[in-house]
Amino acid sequence: MTDSILVVGGGIAGLHAALECANAGARAIVVERGPVAGGRLAATMLESSAIGDRSEGTRTPLFNALVDNENIEIMTLSELQGIEGKPGNFTVSIREQARFVTDACTRCKNCHTVCPQVSPNEFDAGLTHRKAIYTPMSDTLPEAYVINIEDCLNTPPNYLPCNRCIEVCDDQAIFFDMALDTVHRRQVGAVILAPGFRTEEPIRFAELGYGKHPDIVTSAELQRLLEDPGPTGGYASKPSNEEYPESVLLVLDNPSPFALYIVASQVHQLLEQDVEKVNVLILSPPGDDSVEAGRAMAADHGVDVFWGAMFKVDSAAGGGLEVSYEDLTSHRFQRGCYDMVVLCNDVEPPQGLGELAESAGVELAQSGYLAVSGGNGTAIGSSRPGVFIAGCGSGAKNIKMSLAEAQAAARAATDLLDPRILGTADEAADEAGAEHRIPPAVQDDMRQQLEQLLYALINRP
Ligand code: SF4
Ligand code: SF4
Numbered sequence: 001m002t003d004s005i006l007v008v009g010g011g012i013a014g015l016h017a018a019l020e021c022a023n024a025g026a027r028a029i030v031v032e033r034g035p036v037a038g039g040r041l042a043a044t045m046l047e048s049s050a051i052g053d054r055s056e057g058t059r060t061p062l063f064n065a066l067v068d069n070e071n072i073e074i075m076t077l078s079e080l081q082g083i084e085g086k087p088g089n090f091t092v093s094i095r096e097q098a099r100f101v102t103d104a105c106t107r108c109k110n111c112h113t114v115c116p117q118v119s120p121n122e123f124d125a126g127l128t129h130r131k132a133i134y135t136p137m138s139d140t141l142p143e144a145y146v147i148n149i150e151d152c153l154n155t156p157p158n159y160l161p162c163n164r165c166i167e168v169c170d171d172q173a174i175f176f177d178m179a180l181d182t183v184h185r186r187q188v189g190a191v192i193l194a195p196g197f198r199t200e201e202p203i204r205f206a207e208l209g210y211g212k213h214p215d216i217v218t219s220a221e222l223q224r225l226l227e228d229p230g231p232t233g234g235y236a237s238k239p240s241n242e243e244y245p246e247s248v249l250l251v252l253d254n255p256s257p258f259a260l261y262i263v264a265s266q267v268h269q270l271l272e273q274d275v276e277k278v279n280v281l282i283l284s285p286p287g288d289d290s291v292e293a294g295r296a297m298a299a300d301h302g303v304d305v306f307w308g309a310m311f312k313v314d315s316a317a318g319g320g321l322e323v324s325y326e327d328l329t330s331h332r333f334q335r336g337c338y339d340m341v342v343l344c345n346d347v348e349p350p351q352g353l354g355e356l357a358e359s360a361g362v363e364l365a366q367s368g369y370l371a372v373s374g375g376n377g378t379a380i381g382s383s384r385p386g387v388f389i390a391g392c393g394s395g396a397k398n399i400k401m402s403l404a405e406a407q408a409a410a411r412a413a414t415d416l417l418d419p420r421i422l423g424t425a426d427e428a429a430d431e432a433g434a435e436h437r438i439p440p441a442v443q444d445d446m447r448q449q450l451e452q453l454l455y456a457l458i459n460r461p
């Protein structure tokens with residue numbers, strides 16, 4: 001008999017599901033591939049956020065709820081390897097890669113200062129740089145720094161030791177002799193797959209001008225600029241000279257509902273930052289319902305929306321960017337000048353979803369996302385009993401839907417555990433002290449904050 005549930009994915013849906021399980025008295029083991037919890041929204045979720053207190057270092061209720069909850073174990077740099085057994089009594093294998101930095105790390109940054117190996121910071125959409133030993137953001141869960149061993153000069157076998165980081169680490173938190181990976185086996189009653197999503201790679205954008213000028217950016221890059229904290233403190237600025245843009249054009253090549261939500265959100269944020277001219281160019285003919293919905297959203301903000309074809313962007317003679325396109329409404333050739341051009345990414349199934357499906361023994365749909373089954377009115381059942389799906393693993397969706405699925409998946413998963421065990425876990429938590437439980441008010445605050453935050457990011461009207 002077990003009181004545990006495995007949650008694969010430490011993004012918004014996974015963490016929300018884990019909190020729901022923990023509140024029901026279960027133990028939640030969260031397995032996250034990346035070095036920190038939080039997924040695509042780690043920065044805004046775990047630090048001072050766009051809707052919270054913007055003072056430096058402020059932690060959100062979600063961060064505190066996760067840190068203080070003894071019923072939640074977060075394993076980073078970890079992946080599911082296999083599931084054996086049956087619902088209520090699974091044995092799962094988890095492969096954990098070495099972090100090379102222990103919990104003794106006090107985030108003093110000495111190692112980062114001396115490390116000679118520089119790489120783009122994936123958590124800032126490559127807009128900033130990090131070292132081989134680093135922390136992705138100013139506050140993370142777990143807090144310890146991490147070494148990307150592939151970037152490190154001490155990559156085993158260690159022919160040419162560097163060790164500069166060890167020499168300046170007064171807390172003796174760095175160990176290169178850790179096993180490269182360790183396989184853990186755990187008993188769990190149910191599994192929740194919450195692998196998140198992947199932002200479309202900008203490769204396709206080269207023909208639209210991406211890479212020609214620093215002020216032609218993707219919406220993923222703009223999003224990171226607009227996040228507080230981000231590389232520019234939450235303000236849009238031109239990568240070429242860090243000045244404020246006066247005019248921005250957002251170019252939507254694939255007007256999917258998800259991309260439209262992103263555009264609506266970013267238009268709103270740019271206007272809030274007093275950008276004088278914000279326009280949207282949709283590279284498809286007018287008339288589609290989703291395009292009309294996007295136009296209505298933008299029109300509410302006084303933003304011009306154009307439909308165009310044969311889009312081209314070049315450096316303008318007097319500075320800025322010259323955009324030319326065929327207007328599909330008037331069928332005339334048009335030109336316009338902007339300080340920044342934003343090419344909007346869509347979303348795709350997360351990287352490694354096929355491998356995850358194989359490890360979990362569940363089926364993929366033709367769309368490339370996890371196949372949903374059950375037919376009981378919910379969208380959380382996978383093709384394997386006892387394995388549930390929450391969030392974008394089964395397809396792109398907005399945050400409200402992801403959180404609702406996380407809650408439903410947590411309920412379905414805890415239903416597979418013996419309630420007598422859950423009762424014991426609850427009593428133990430009570431005895432250990434109320435500070436280890438999430439007070440209902442905090443949880444309500446947290447949920448409300450998450451919904452507002454993600455609504456602001458994805459679905460702002
Ligand atoms: S020097 Fe040591 S304690 Fe300081 S941030 Fe680096 S690993 Fe952490
Ligand atoms: S040993 Fe690796 S992580 Fe440490 S300073 Fe050298 S390159 Fe950086």
